[in-house]
Amino acid sequence: MWAFIVLGILGGLLGLGLAFAAEYLKIEADPRIGGVKERLPGYDCGACSYPGCSAFAEAIVEGDVDHLKECKPGKDTHYDAILEYLKDNPNRDGSLIQVKK
Numbered sequence: 001m002w003a004f005i006v007l008g009i010l011g012g013l014l015g016l017g018l019a020f021a022a023e024y025l026k027i028e029a030d031p032r033i034g035g036v037k038e039r040l041p042g043y044d045c046g047a048c049s050y051p052g053c054s055a056f057a058e059a060i061v062e063g064d065v066d067h068l069k070e071c072k073p074g075k076d077t078h079y080d081a082i083l084e085y086l087k088d089n090p091n092r093d094g095s096l097i098q099v100k101k
């Protein structure tokens with residue numbers, strides 16, 4: 001009987017600890033990374049020299065990519081959509097991410 005009570009209390013305390021950690025230790029990702037990733041082909045092939053589309057999208061948003069054509073399977077429709085999206089979602093200071101087709 002005591003084992004159930006002790007385990008129940010421990011479970012509750014660990015649950016509270018996880019809830020606290022989830023709320024206060026979370027890392028906010030730039031929402032534009034997801035917006036750019038949605039507009040990439042999504043093959044996760046690595047032809048861009050990044051480990052996948054998410055990493056390439058993150059590099060674009062961080063300004064580490066000069067040309068979107070580094071995504072080899074991409075088409076003009078992908079590149080145009082990304083450029084349009086980035087134009088509509090500038091940096092916090094209003095500057096645009098510098099990337100070309």
Ligand code: SF4
Nearest residue numbers: 044045046048053071
């Ligand atoms: S080359 Fe394009 S499709 Fe392939 S992983 Fe990179 S971003 Fe994704």
